[in-house]
Amino acid sequence: MIIRAAGDQDWQRIWPFFSRIVAAGETYAYPEALTLETAQPLWMEKSPGQTVVAAQGDLVLGSAKMGPNRPGRGAHVATASFMVNPAHQGQGVGRALGRYAIEWARAAGYHSMQFNAVVETNTGAVSLWRSLGFEILTTVPEAFDHPRHGLVGLHVMYQRL
Ligand SMILES: CC(C)(COP(=O)(O)OP(=O)(O)OC[C@H]1O[C@@H](n2cnc3c(N)ncnc32)[C@H](O)[C@@H]1OP(=O)(O)O)[C@@H](O)C(=O)NCCC(=O)NCCS
Helix, strand or coil: CEEEECCHHHHHHHHHHHHHHHHHCCCCCCCCCCCHHHHHHHHCCCCCCEEEEEEECCEEEEEEEEEECCCHHHCCEEEEEEEECHHHCCCCHHHHHHHHHHHHHHHCCCCEEEEEEEECCCHHHHHHHHHCCCEEEEEEEEEEEECCCEEEEEEEEEEEC
């Protein structure tokens, strides 16, 4: 598996699992009824951010996007988002993408990295981010409408780089 910058041609390979994860509704608050076209600018970051794929030959196993969390005076704090194809989860792809994003942000000179909205019931992701050095700063109560659990909290997770 290699992690490399995503090109426009990769979006068609990301979209099937992106749309599946968004439709499941358990981990991200994206607009409803996204299409291949309308979702592309939401995931494919432009400079100074970037989107990467974890790939094995032509197969895209997962993807991450990263860049400044806020413009202007907030631009020294990075953020990132991650999606691994459900068919390839639990095989170390998410951990490799997480490590990559942290190293990318450090090398780019960011001061810290913040995840704005980690769904508290997404315990696999929470323990992965913790193991990569993030702490939960706070939890916004009842901020995410989970399809099975109802209103659950969103963690703000942070690490200084
Ligand atoms: C969260 C996600 C990116 C993790 O990617 P992954 O490839 O499945 O994760 P990995 O195989 O690299 O697992 C890494 C760690 O995650 C944790 N983990 C993963 N699934 C878990 C689960 N069901 N329960 C507990 N821990 C879990 C473990 O700590 C694991 O540690 P290990 O490496 O010591 O085994 C992926 O599951 C995903 O895309 N989920 C849907 C979208 C999402 O939740 N994105 C993140 C939003 S914050």
